[in-house]
Amino acid sequence: MAPGVEVRVLAAQVLDAVVHRGRSLKSELAAALPRLPDPRDRALLEAIAFAALRGRYRYEPALRGWMQKPPGAHEGPLLALLLAGCAQLDALQLPAHAALDATVEAARALGRPHQAGLVNALLRRAQREGFPPADPAGAWPSWLRERIAAAWPAQAPAVFAASAQPGPLWLRVNRGRIAREDYRARLEQAGLAAETDPRLADALRLDAPVPVAALPGFDEGLVAVQDGSAQQAADALAPEPGARVLDACAAPGGKAAHLLERDPALELLALDVDPRRLPRVEDNLRRSGVLERAQVRAADATMPALWWDGFTFDAILLDAPCSATGVVRRQPDILLHRREDDLAALVQAQARLLDATWALLRPGGTLLYATCSILPEENAEQVDAFLARTPDARAVALPEEFGHAAGAGRQRLPGEDGMDGFFYARLRKAD
Structure with missing residues (x-):
């Protein structure tokens, strides 16, 4: 199986387990990531899974509207693969030809060759039309949405909007091993821009997250990821x-x-x-x-x-x-x-x-x-x-x-x- 296809297969399997079988995203990724030897593939798998779950409140209604008949109860793997495809085209903005080709091939690798054409058609429509705007509050179960709106009436829309977006990468510099400014200089040498926050003596913030493997000295304990x-x-x-x-x-x-x-x-x-x-x-x-x-x-x-x-x-x-x-x-x-x-x-x-x-x-x-x-x-x-x-x-x-x-x-x-x-x-x- 080509590496790009394997990433999409694993993404679909992770999403199917989380969305349709009540499994934990953390535990599913922990089992799937070691199957990918290339750290770039592991980073892509994580990115697809997170983006698909964050955008699910927009992707699922569009997909259901485009399908000629509602997907059956046994179509969890198909819907999961489509979510993965939508996330690649929308949130991750991957090159369309690569995302489409690998995701269609993943349908075949998942034992669904008869649905490869459907996957191709739906994702090409997503590429052409995009996804209509939707209220991010719709991603929350009604009982929880109502509690947050009651507790924070003025801030609730911002809470829902922020929760639908990826956060920055916060680092905690290990002051016992390196000064914060010295580590910031090492990041700059690696081409990574980081900001400080006056409230946080040990923190650096990267607005564009990167895999931990890209952080100099991570394995040596110079820095840890912590919000x-x-x-x-x-x-x-x-x-x-x-x-x-x-x-x-x-x-x-x-x-x-x-x-x-x-x-x-x-x-x-x-x-x-x-x-x-x-x-x-x-x-x-x-x-x-x-x-x-x-x-x-x-x-x-x-x-x-x-x-x-x-x-x-x-x-x-x-x-x-x-x-x-x-x-x-x-x-x-x-x-x-x-x-x-x-x-x-x-x-x-x-x-x-x-x-x-x-x-x-x-x-x-x-x-x-x-x-x-x-x-x-x-x-x-x-x-x-x-x-x-x-x-x-x-x-x-x-x-x-x-x-x-x-x-x-x-x-x-x-x-x-x-x-x-x-x-x-x-x-x-x-x-």
Whole structure:
């Protein structure tokens, strides 16, 4: 199979699994990418999959309107391949002849030679006519769209629009290994333009994302990929030098690595409830050169009797599991998989984590509650409820650079300042 055709076959298989069989985009790509030895092909596969999912709310209505009869329930692979073709022509702006030829050949490689002509005809029509404009809010399930519109009535259209677009590539420079300006110079030597942000001491932003293989020194841990909003968690927590720190929900390890890059003297325990995620945590810490400075354990933060040594922590980072509604542009399959009844379970889990980890914090210590959600139930309302039931907790105000005032915390919405949606609340325990 020609490499270009194989990329389209894999893209169709990934999209079919995600759109029609409820699979995770991350897990499907993790299985598919190693099948492509060329990093350029791997980058193209990722680009097609993400662009197809982001643009699905525009592509599917057009395709259904152009087809003489509605596709049957067994036509998932065909629709997935067509989504991949539309993404190549529209969002990625690939040369039409290459995109068309390889996608039509992919239909044959997928065992659908009888539909190769249909794929060719529909994609040529897409090339000629393009896709009519559509409201990006239509990509969101109605229950979630309504909640966001109610929570952020003035900003909701911008939230939906930003979530339908790819974000910039944010880098976190490892200050323990190289100064930010020195790394920026290395990027310039590689032909990559990067911008700084005055709010983010370790960050560089590339408005035109590139594969990590193109980043000088990436494998050596000079730099990591981490959104600007996630980088601000280290600033919001701001542990004292040499503090004893708990990262209660650490996977994939970026925030723990950032804290240790800033202060190698921290005594940091990184927990995650899922042992399958720990190898990635350790890989990220190892690449940053800080693994030996951290303790990494598989444990449930809500059950400290099973893992806690009895010594309180000076600072706790609780980056809680959430709806991830602030990172849809980076995880577009969220809109396919999130269900309304997920929210109640998440809110309950967040409350349990807050109560359990608060008991481990020393008097005078700081807990940062953070999520990548933009829903008040998980953020401002969650923290307000915690403060109401916890007499020795008080909120410490964060400055405007962390986003909109939201109860006792701050909320950044997707796309604001080029960053993902994120919530922060800094809580201090009474002495």
